[in-house]
Amino acid sequence: MSASPVVVEVTRGPLVESRHRGALAIADAKGRIVFALGDTNSPVYPRSAVKALQALPLVEDGGADAFGFTPAEIALACSSHNGEPAHVEAARSMLAKAGRDESDLECGPQPPARDEDRCALRQAGRVPGRIHNNCSGKHAGMLALAVHMGVDPKGYSTADHPVQRRVRQAMQDMTGAALSADRCGIDGCSIPTWAAPLDAWAVAFARVATGEGVGKGRAAALKRIREACLAHPFMVAGSGRFCTQLMERAGPQAFVKTGAEGVFCAAFPETGLGVALKIDDGASRASEALMAATVLACAGLNDSQKAAVVPMANPPVMNRMELRVGELRVAADIRDRIAATMR
Amino acid sequence: MSASPVVVEVTRGPLVESRHRGALAIADAKGRIVFALGDTNSPVYPRSAVKALQALPLVEDGGADAFGFTPAEIALACSSHNGEPAHVEAARSMLAKAGRDESDLECGPQPPARDEDRCALRQAGRVPGRIHNNCSGKHAGMLALAVHMGVDPKGYSTADHPVQRRVRQAMQDMTGAALSADRCGIDGCSIPTWAAPLDAWAVAFARVATGEGVGKGRAAALKRIREACLAHPFMVAGSGRFCTQLMERAGPQAFVKTGAEGVFCAAFPETGLGVALKIDDGASRASEALMAATVLACAGLNDSQKAAVVPMANPPVMNRMELRVGELRVAADIRDRIAATMR
Numbered sequence: 001m002s003a004s005p006v007v008v009e010v011t012r013g014p015l016v017e018s019r020h021r022g023a024l025a026i027a028d029a030k031g032r033i034v035f036a037l038g039d040t041n042s043p044v045y046p047r048s049a050v051k052a053l054q055a056l057p058l059v060e061d062g063g064a065d066a067f068g069f070t071p072a073e074i075a076l077a078c079s080s081h082n083g084e085p086a087h088v089e090a091a092r093s094m095l096a097k098a099g100r101d102e103s104d105l106e107c108g109p110q111p112p113a114r115d116e117d118r119c120a121l122r123q124a125g126r127v128p129g130r131i132h133n134n135c136s137g138k139h140a141g142m143l144a145l146a147v148h149m150g151v152d153p154k155g156y157s158t159a160d161h162p163v164q165r166r167v168r169q170a171m172q173d174m175t176g177a178a179l180s181a182d183r184c185g186i187d188g189c190s191i192p193t194w195a196a197p198l199d200a201w202a203v204a205f206a207r208v209a210t211g212e213g214v215g216k217g218r219a220a221a222l223k224r225i226r227e228a229c230l231a232h233p234f235m236v237a238g239s240g241r242f243c244t245q246l247m248e249r250a251g252p253q254a255f256v257k258t259g260a261e262g263v264f265c266a267a268f269p270e271t272g273l274g275v276a277l278k279i280d281d282g283a284s285r286a287s288e289a290l291m292a293a294t295v296l297a298c299a300g301l302n303d304s305q306k307a308a309v310v311p312m313a314n315p316p317v318m319n320r321m322e323l324r325v326g327e328l329r330v331a332a333d334i335r336d337r338i339a340a341t342m343r
Numbered sequence: 344m345s346a347s348p349v350v351v352e353v354t355r356g357p358l359v360e361s362r363h364r365g366a367l368a369i370a371d372a373k374g375r376i377v378f379a380l381g382d383t384n385s386p387v388y389p390r391s392a393v394k395a396l397q398a399l400p401l402v403e404d405g406g407a408d409a410f411g412f413t414p415a416e417i418a419l420a421c422s423s424h425n426g427e428p429a430h431v432e433a434a435r436s437m438l439a440k441a442g443r444d445e446s447d448l449e450c451g452p453q454p455p456a457r458d459e460d461r462c463a464l465r466q467a468g469r470v471p472g473r474i475h476n477n478c479s480g481k482h483a484g485m486l487a488l489a490v491h492m493g494v495d496p497k498g499y500s501t502a503d504h505p506v507q508r509r510v511r512q513a514m515q516d517m518t519g520a521a522l523s524a525d526r527c528g529i530d531g532c533s534i535p536t537w538a539a540p541l542d543a544w545a546v547a548f549a550r551v552a553t554g555e556g557v558g559k560g561r562a563a564a565l566k567r568i569r570e571a572c573l574a575h576p577f578m579v580a581g582s583g584r585f586c587t588q589l590m591e592r593a594g595p596q597a598f599v600k601t602g603a604e605g606v607f608c609a610a611f612p613e614t615g616l617g618v619a620l621k622i623d624d625g626a627s628r629a630s631e632a633l634m635a636a637t638v639l640a641c642a643g644l645n646d647s648q649k650a651a652v653v654p655m656a657n658p659p660v661m662n663r664m665e666l667r668v669g670e671l672r673v674a675a676d677i678r679d680r681i682a683a684t685m686r
Contacts, residue, residue: 320531
């Protein structure tokens with residue numbers, strides 16, 4: 001396998017200390033790849049970056065309406081959240097509306113992301129539960145889908161359950177890629193993660209951006225999901241989190257969603273583009289900087305939005321004395337090549 | 344810059360999900376490079392992997408004896424610790440013996456690594472301090488060195504202070520490399536970090552392993568430092584930490600020390616070899632697996648020690664449901680090439 005290009009450099013003093021390689025695809029809704037960097041044809045596990053696609057059946061099949069899910073709850077179904085009190089409360093509300101509770105969740109327990117929430121649990125003599133899992137909103141949505149489909153929810157997280165078969169079919173339709181068992185892994189929260197090329201994920205997100213080529217009902221569902229996330233960026237991630245901050249700063253021109261192991265997807269409604277990227281080594285710091293640079297170049301931001309996003313593509317490395325000792329930066333040639341996409 | 348080889352792969356289900364590239368040098372005390380992988384000639388910031396070298400002046404100049412530092416305290420001077428109660432207590436003891444206190448530390452505050460210690464502070468209404476910084480033992484040692492040298496300790500963390508000049512000279516002697524200002528960064532704890540090739544750091548650690556070619560007094564100091572760390576692996580890192588566990592399992596044949604951004608150094612007294620490695624992208628999970636594989640191949644372990652270390656070179660990827668969903672593994676060709684060094 002040939003080496004991907006260096007996309008993000010981490011400096012310290014006069015030297016580049018670390019380097020991240022990666023691949024990036026940008027597509028339009030016609031299925032054209034308008035920019036490709038590195039190997040965008042090999043299968044990549046999309047992990048949590050495609051939660052908006054995984055939530056599509058819940059919305060387009062009427063489950064979200066049947067249970068009266070709010071936009072904030074739909075955003076939570078697409079989230080990798082911090083397990084903050086507001087996230088936990090929204091997940092519990094979704095479960096209650098679907099007539100289930102957290103004992104039905106099949107995601108496993110996870111401590112909340114923030115110290116204050118973990119310590120509050122500890123001080124109360126409680127242990128982190130499934131409801132605190134960053135995927136509890138997605139799982140609550142999948143449980144609701146099972147109830148709405150009229151099938152036994154038990155085992156909803158396994159690949160052969162009707163819920164996962166429905167989710168897989170929706171992702172196949174959206175990507176145009178075959179999602180096959182020989183390219184299927186198990187995600188951190190135990191649902192299947194189906195690998196497909198970055199090219200295919202980028203096309204799917206161009207469709208999230210535009211609703212083109214997917215039929216009216218699906219286009220409406222995609223718009224509703226996208227707008228729910230953009231209206232509730234806190235619900236998609238949480239305090240201090242990159243996805244939340246990037247959407248708050250970029251505004252409605254950029255729906256973005258991170259995934260584990262350096263994956264990141266985005267939909268840019270203003271320019272009609274979809275993005276999928278993967279850092280070879282799995283580092284989030286690099287996927288974040290590269291996504292911020294892509295948003296800057298391709299999402300159609302205005303000048304004040306751009307000014308707010310610039311620091312996210314080029315964050316400082318700070319030390320324990322609050323000294324700036326280096327920086328993360330997108331490699332200059334890569335930044336130029338992404339920018340050239342829009343000319 | 345040409346790409347380093349892939350040294351560690353992270354699998355999930357049937358696919359390799361992420362890949363880490365890196366470079367590795369193994370040297371003997373005569374200064375011969377017995378194995379080199381990737382670019383071992385370009386400057387690398389050694390970060391915390393060389394704390395044993397930074398502690399050398401404190402021991403060889405008599406400061407450790409003048410203040411009555413115990414072996415556990417000498418190990419703490421070489422540590423990147425968790426800020427657990429035993430670490431904090433030992434750092435306070437060192438400071439008291441040198442007639443200083445934690446307000447003299449110039450490392451900046453850092454929360455303890457473990458939830459229980461962070462929450463205990465929070466519950467007591469306290470904030471993390473300099474004493475909890477993972478480098479507080481090294482800083483306490485440097486403060487003690489200043490007092491022992493009879494110089495004003497203030498500013499001991501800056502490159503032109505007599506303490507850092509003394510430390511830099513010791514590292515130049517040990518590596519045989521020029522440590523120059525145009526290759527100097529500022530570390531997380533604010534002391535200078537001097538970049539040198541992996542080849543040079545490997546030679547320095549071969550000298551840590553053997554004491555060859557450095558004079559009697561220095562050889563005795565190196566032996567004392569190495570044996571202090573090997574006798575107190577908990578003090579070098581802490582509960583659940585890789586360095587601690589690897590030394591506990593490998594026994595006296597392997598002194599190992601990690602550093603930020605994917606650096607790892609080791610000294611193997613049994614085989615007389617020194618090791619320095621760097622993962623290009625800075626990932627600790629990869630530097631750890633590669634170091635464990637190097638210990639297995641080159642440190643002269645017996646069969647029971649090997650059996651205990653094998654899982655550290657090939658750890659599972661577990662998910663939130665405690666399912667094994669993948670693994671980290673050293674690339675097969677790399678493992679074979681390292682093993683061939685000893686034939």
